[in-house]
Amino acid sequence: MEILNLCKILFSGLGTTLIIFCITLFISVPLGVVVAILRNSKNKIISRIIALYILIIRGTPMILQIIFVYFAPYYIFRIYIDRFLAIIVAFVINYTAYFSEIFRSGINSIPKGQSEAACTLGLNMFQIYIYIILPQVIKKVLPASSNEVISLVKTTSLAQTIGIVEMFSLAQKQANYLFSIIPLILAGGYYLILVGIISIAFNKAEKRLRYYN
Amino acid sequence: MKEILKVENLCKKFNKEIILKDISFSLNEGETLCIIGPSGSGKSTLLRCINNLESIDNGKVIIDNNYLISYVKKLNKKLAQNINTTMVFQDFNLFPNMSVKENIMFAQQKALRRGKKEAEEIAIKMLKKIGLEEKQDFYPCNLSGGQKQRVAIARCLAINSKILCMDEPTSALDPELVGEVLKVIKELSKENKTMIIVTHEIAFAKEIADKIIFMDNGKIIESGKDVIDNPKNERTKAFLERFNYNKEAKK
Known part of the structure; x- marks a missing residue:
């Protein structure tokens, strides 16, 4: 009975975990594609700015980025921003950088000849990206992006650093309160279930795209 | 016969290396032009310039009297989207x-x-x-x-498109598969499709071409209808001789 009750308590935090996960994913994936294309840009100023952004984001701990996004507006402009907004912004900035590098490797792996052929057939760059390059990129980057997506599920637990109540923070609280390891084990179980679902979804997507090479 | 393509003094450099030097030729509608020559002689680059896949450093490409590619510093991708020419790749x-x-x-x-x-x-x-x-x-x-x-x-x-370009269409194929592709090209030539074909198939070039250009070192050495049967330039002779030698060696 005690365990069932714990499950319910943790479940109430699962919503926040999932919302952070979903919003981050839906913004940072398309944004990652755009950043990847900009990183490849022939304009050196643009590509260098993007390179610097990726270096900074990948080169600093995420916990620092979260705290920075939340507190910097206060120290600089003396304004508070909403915790939830801050966490979404921090996650999007972070995951866009990682996704963009995965997508860039995918885009660069498509032979240049295909866009040249499409160009001589009268297609413009937009059509070439949408109909020829990106569909192939999706297939190529699925395995690598599943890593990122899985890590995102687990990284949502960092939201508690700026006081957001999500599943893992509830688990820790219960563990302290009950002086027991069981809440943490249950939290681990929830993460496992989520990651299991994601893995199955990725496997299915890979199978569906197996109709060409 | 109507002139469909005119290339005037085309020059192309990669960094400081000159790839194409002062190339000029023209092509009439319905003709098949074959470009032959050793590797690295600039044949493919010429074709890519005509298709706007490379920028050119000097000269003009005029297609059907009204379309013009001239010197541009940067490659204009929009130009490549014209469908005056299409290209078959190796x-x-x-x-x-x-x-x-x-x-x-x-x-x-x-x-x-x-x-x-x-x-x-x-x-x-x-x-x-x-x-x-x-x-x-x-x-x-x-x-x-x-x-x-x-x-x-x-x-x-x-x-x-007005002109169909082919860049070594059979070079990546195994010998057994070359025939089926050449057969298709031959039929197109019979139908009077205007074509520019860069090829190493000398016998095939001789058979279908209305005009042959021999290139070496970024220059047109010799052009005309009977370049292969009756080469005048020493360089052309040397190139074709090696080819004949290979042919005999195979036998």
């Missing part, structure tokens, strides 16, 4: 995520804005022409090299 460059039929329909629908039905009819017509009608729903990965190249040719034919 390594096919089919779109792997589309079926054979979709490959042929795609540019018709998106670039020429043909309706789906019309594009499909034309695609099937072209597939009949190259003898691959039964493969229309296959994906490129399930075709042999020769079949891929024939589809690439059909894809260009569906666009019906």
Whole structure:
């Protein structure tokens, strides 16, 4: 009975975990594609700015980025921003950088000849990206992006650093309160279930795209 | 006969290395031009310049009297989207995520804005022409090299550009598959399709060409109809002799 009750308590935090996960994913994936294309840009100023952004984001701990996004507006402009907004912004900035590098490797792996052929057939760059390059990129980057997506599920637990109540923070609280390891084990179980679902979804997507090479 | 292509004093450099020096020639409508020459002589670069896949450093390319590519510092991608010329590549460059039929329909629908039905009819017509009608729903990965190249040719034919360029269309194929591609090209030549073909198949060039250009070191050494039978320049002779020698050695 005690365990069932714990499950319910943790479940109430699962919503926040999932919302952070979903919003981050839906913004940072398309944004990652755009950043990847900009990183490849022939304009050196643009590509260098993007390179610097990726270096900074990948080169600093995420916990620092979260705290920075939340507190910097206060120290600089003396304004508070909403915790939830801050966490979404921090996650999007972070995951866009990682996704963009995965997508860039995918885009660069498509032979240049295909866009040249499409160009001589009268297609413009937009059509070439949408109909020829990106569909192939999706297939190529699925395995690598599943890593990122899985890590995102687990990284949502960092939201508690700026006081957001999500599943893992509830688990820790219960563990302290009950002086027991069981809440943490249950939290681990929830993460496992989520990651299991994601893995199955990725496997299915890979199978569906197996109709060409 | 109507002049369809005129290249005037075309020059091309990569960094400081000169690839094409002062190339000038013209081509009439319905003619087949074959460009031969050793590797690295600039044949493919010339073709890419005509197709606007490379910027040029000097000179002009005039297609059908009104279209003009002249010196531009940076390659203008929009220019490459003109459909005065289409190009068949050595390594096919089919779109792997589309079926054979979709490959042929795609540019018709998106670039020429043909309706789906019309594009499909034309695609099937072209597939009949190259003898691959039964493969229309296959994906490129399930075709042999020769079949891929024939589809690439059909894809260009569906666009019906003024000039069809081919950059060593048989170089990436195994010897057994070369024949089927050459057969298709031969038929096109008979139908008076205007073509520029860069090739190492000397015998084939001799058979179908209305005009042959021999290039070496970025320059046109010799051009005309009987360059192969009756070479005048020493360099041409040396190149063709080596070819004949190889042919005899094979026997």
